[in-house]
Amino acid sequence: MAAADHKVETTRLxxxxxxxxxxxxxxxxxxxxxxxxxxxxxxxxxVLFGVLTVIHDNPGIRQGxxxxxxxxxxxxxxxxxxxxxxxxxxxxRVSESDRRAFALELTPAGKVLVEQGVERxxxxxxxxxxxxxxxxxxxxxxxxxxxxxxAG
Amino acid sequence: MAAADHKVETTRLxxxxxxxxxxxxxxxxxxxxxxxxxxxxxxxxxVLFGVLTVIHDNPGIRQGxxxxxxxxxxxxxxxxxxxxxxxxxxxxRVSESDRRAFALELTPAGKVLVEQGVERxxxxxxxxxxxxxxxxxxxxxxxxxxxxxxAG
DNA sequence: TATTGTTATACTCTATAACTATA
DNA sequence: TATAGTTATAGAGTATAACAATA
Numbered sequence: 001m002a003a004a005d006h007k008v009e010t011t012r013l014x015x016x017x018x019x020x021x022x023x024x025x026x027x028x029x030x031x032x033x034x035x036x037x038x039x040x041x042x043x044x045x046x047v048l049f050g051v052l053t054v055i056h057d058n059p060g061i062r063q064g065x066x067x068x069x070x071x072x073x074x075x076x077x078x079x080x081x082x083x084x085x086x087x088x089x090x091x092x093r094v095s096e097s098d099r100r101a102f103a104l105e106l107t108p109a110g111k112v113l114v115e116q117g118v119e120r121x122x123x124x125x126x127x128x129x130x131x132x133x134x135x136x137x138x139x140x141x142x143x144x145x146x147x148x149x150x151a152g
Numbered sequence: 153m154a155a156a157d158h159k160v161e162t163t164r165l166x167x168x169x170x171x172x173x174x175x176x177x178x179x180x181x182x183x184x185x186x187x188x189x190x191x192x193x194x195x196x197x198x199v200l201f202g203v204l205t206v207i208h209d210n211p212g213i214r215q216g217x218x219x220x221x222x223x224x225x226x227x228x229x230x231x232x233x234x235x236x237x238x239x240x241x242x243x244x245r246v247s248e249s250d251r252r253a254f255a256l257e258l259t260p261a262g263k264v265l266v267e268q269g270v271e272r273x274x275x276x277x278x279x280x281x282x283x284x285x286x287x288x289x290x291x292x293x294x295x296x297x298x299x300x301x302x303a304g
Numbered sequence: 305t306a307t308t309g310t311t312a313t314a315c316t317c318t319a320t321a322a323c324t325a326t327a
Numbered sequence: 328t329a330t331a332g333t334t335a336t337a338g339a340g341t342a343t344a345a346c347a348a349t350a
Contacts, residue, residue: 011221015205021183023296028180031173053167069163100331144175252308
């Protein structure tokens with residue numbers, strides 16, 4: 001509160017402000033925090049929910065393929081899928097065509113949780129994307145998806 | 153190899169594909185990986201380099217203010233600044249106006265490292281942003297910065 | 305009483321290497 | 328021999344609570 005301080009100016013981020021990586025990281029963190037606030041109470045984390053939705057969209061998908069689509073390494077998929085199976089959200093059965101692999105499917109409880117989670121996430125994203133117009137939001141989604149090599 | 157598998161289709165990400173948070177997380181991860189590849193050999197990590205640039209842009213900034221600008225909590229700033237000081241990149245001295253606080257400044261070595269790092273990061277970002285036109289890159293940066301509440 | 309920096313601690317996410325069982 | 332999943336482990340990032348010195 002001392003008026004003796006001559007530094008009331010705003011902190012400058014000149015260098016960082018030119019890097020997409022910086023803004024991506026900050027934005028990602030804020031979306032993760034919002035996710036934790038809104039979907040976290042359901043016992044869901046971003047990664048875990050990601051796995052759930054890939055299974056939702058690709059019933060019977062193999063564990064490895066699910067991880068690959070999400071950029072999750074095989075080793076790290078194990079405990080994630082274990083957690084989902086233990087909670088009764090995912091059913092894991094040995095693949096008929098390849099007995100090394102697991103085919104994953106959502107249980108009814110898993111489907112319900114996905115639906116509820118999607119609702120909450122949409123609400124959260126609407127808040128975080130509030131500074132942008134609907135058109136700008138679509139643009140952002142398009143640009144981000146194209147960064148991934150996806151067609152969007 | 154087994155042609156018996158009727159599932160050669162691409163994995164669908166219908167649900168995730170509508171969430172900005174998902175693409176932000178993936179993009180952020182890829183930029184972080186690129187950073188690690190190009191700037192990592194200099195012993196730099198994204199967060200550490202962020203601290204360095206804020207000090208670069210705001211010589212004499214207090215430790216707490218630097219952390220606040222970057223979204224880093226006080227408790228986590230300690231070891232980061234320690235690391236930078238130990239490496240001779242940052243000078244930390246007790247603030248004249250508030251003896252509880254530290255004023256941070258770059259050493260000559262710190263300044264050099266920032267310049268070199270910036271070069272490498274630009275190169276890395278150019279690669280990662282290759283799918284976008286220059287106009288689209290500016291648009292992306294603008295949209296992302298506005299998500300943060302910054303003016304851009 | 306509030307704030308700056310500190311310590312200790314815990315949890316999540318990601319990465320690597322070595323193992324097994326199937327192919 | 329290659330692949331699917333597993334185990335163990337390590338590192339980085341972030342979060343909270345309690346503390347000391349100073350305001």
